[in-house]
Amino acid sequence: MTNTDLTIGRPGHRDAHAASRSDAAMSRFEISIHDTMAPLEQEWRSLEALSFNSLHQGYDWCAAWAQAHDSELQVVRGALDGELLFILPLEFVPGRLFNTARFVGAPHSNLNTGLFAADALTLPRNDFADRLARELTHRLRHKVDLVALEKTPLAWRGTASPFANLPGIKNQNSSFQLPLFSSFERTLAQVNAKRRRKKMRISERRLEALGGYDYVIAQDPCEARSLLDVFFRQKATRFAALGLPDVFQGAPTRTFFHAVAGSCGAADERLLELNAIRLKGEHGGRIVAVASLSRKADHVICQFGSIDEELAGDASPGELLFYRMIQRLCGEGAALFDFGVGDQPYKRSWCTVETPLRDIVLPLTVRGRFAAGYHRALVQAKVAIKANRAAYSFFQRVRSRKRKTDRQTGEIDSE
Structure with a gap:
């Protein structure tokens, strides 16, 4: 309009x-x-x-x-x-x-x-x-x-x-988007298709060494909530490693996401669709990457994502998951994949549009x-x-040390 x-x-x-x-x-x-x-x-x-x-x-x-x-x-x-x-x-x-x-x-x-x-x-x-x-x-x-x-x-x-x-x-923070076309090849051409495919092949080889993988989409609310719980655990581990507060920790917030996970809104579109990379073979059933998508008409927002850094961090399963989700959405009429708010290197590597807020x-x-x-x-x-990268790194280190000290103090007090 x-x-x-x-x-x-x-x-x-x-x-x-x-x-x-x-x-x-x-x-x-x-x-x-x-x-x-x-x-x-x-x-x-x-x-x-x-x-x-x-x-x-x-x-x-x-x-x-x-x-x-x-x-x-x-x-x-x-x-x-x-x-x-x-x-x-x-x-x-x-x-x-x-x-x-x-x-x-x-x-x-x-x-x-x-x-x-x-x-x-x-x-x-x-x-x-x-x-x-x-x-x-x-x-x-x-x-x-x-x-x-x-x-x-x-x-x-x-x-x-x-x-x-x-x-x-x-x-x-700005938000970051990637325009999607019906042709996945044309979509990838915006973000260095050759390099992107190479990264995908490397990820797949490393996951094959662990027994292979499946790209899965939760088919019902029960499965969606199960994947959501995996995300909460993986994200809590990541936040703790960085010394950051867990913004998903509160019970009301988790209750909210459980309520919308797998549920349908207008036009039978899922409010929160859970996608994942699941290992086969020796580690069969283990989830190594999770991402949630919300869709309205041709606009798709990735609300959040996480990976299992302990087992498959070096395989970049999160990158592989984005590749598979975007590939699928190109054939389903989506026109914009929105990586959401926050400036991260992986977002800039995928996106051609930055939206100031x-x-x-x-x-x-x-x-x-x-x-x-x-x-x-x-x-x-x-x-x-x-x-200022130096200032930002300094504040991140200070915050990480403070969180670590707080955790140690809490452990001593509880003994």
């Missing part, structure tokens, strides 16, 4: 007729706040079906997260002349110093767009941003200090975001202004550290 930019300039330079027409339209703009999802389900599903809206704001995805985390919802519904314009699925996050409203499931989402109707894409973005900020302040400030809409693109697949004129800062921060109170300033400073510090 082609987006028409009708952004209006400063009042002193506006065309009087256009400004009058815009002001009249925005005066008919209304929002409401909802603490439950069910009454909005039909409207919600009508918006999630549109290709420019992220699967992370889909009804089933948000409902599973909210139930697992017992989220206090602040779902924002916007309408113009009574017609649905957008839905922003937000959850309330209390803090010691300030309270925040964020996208439902934001800690584990790779792309956030909100849910917008096609008509919303042609609204004057300056006026929309101003009115939305005023309405959220009026309706939420009694409880929320800051609205944080993280990991939002300025544009997604050729469609400009209605959030473009809201105040924000570039996120410390923004964090939108809307302070609603005086405390919210301090919170917004803190958020911007923190993001800028992360950007600066990641841009």
Whole structure:
């Protein structure tokens, strides 16, 4: 869909007729706040079906997260002349110093767009941003200090975001994508096909020495959850080795992923499809690589992945798994393979598209202004550290030593 930019300039330079027409339209703009999802389900599903809206704001995805985390919802519904314009699925996050409203499931989402109707894409973005900020302040400030809409693109697949004129800062991470074609050969040609095939053959030879392998896709929720548990174990081992906190450790987060694993959403597409490399022979049945995919229409997101570094780390089973998944998806009508948020060498080796992301921060109170300033400073510090390899390595080492010390202290205390 082609987006028409009708952004209006400063009042002193506006065309009087256009400004009058815009002001009249925005005066008919209304929002409401909802603490439950069910009454909005039909409207919600009508918006999630549109290709420019992220699967992370889909009804089933948000409902599973909210139930697992017992989220206090602040779902924002916007309408113009009574017609649905957008839905922003937000959850309330209390803090010691300030309270925040964020996208439902934001800690584990790779792309956030909100849910917008096609008509919303042609609204004057300056006026929309101003009115939305005023309405959220009026309706939420009694409880929320800051609205944080993280990991939002300025544009997604050729469609400009209605959030473009809201105040924000570039996120410390981008997301990375590989366009897919019906021909796997043409897809591979974008990323040095000869080198990619060579790496695949090396991986296969090393796995053959262990007895061979199968590429498997979980066929039912039970099998999906079994593979998910393997991922949790492999990832916990990896985080511990790096001295990093395990972001999948919390019981509510694991409950959420168990709920969506193998389940179907709109159009019978799996919310979280588990793929794996499974060994045969002497080590038959052992899973050496796991990856989860979510799909909406022709867009596929890899949500997370892990490998068994103890047994087959030198065989690069994760790389082999990506090769097999992308090869399969080329024949299944997918047009974009999304490696998600975070700059990693393996992502850059596969991807030809980098999508910058923004964090939108809307302070609603005086405390919210301090919170917004803190958020911007923190993001800028992360950007600066990641841009300096020496500084980034230093902080990683410090964090790893601290985690190791904490674990040792815990072991001594428990004896």
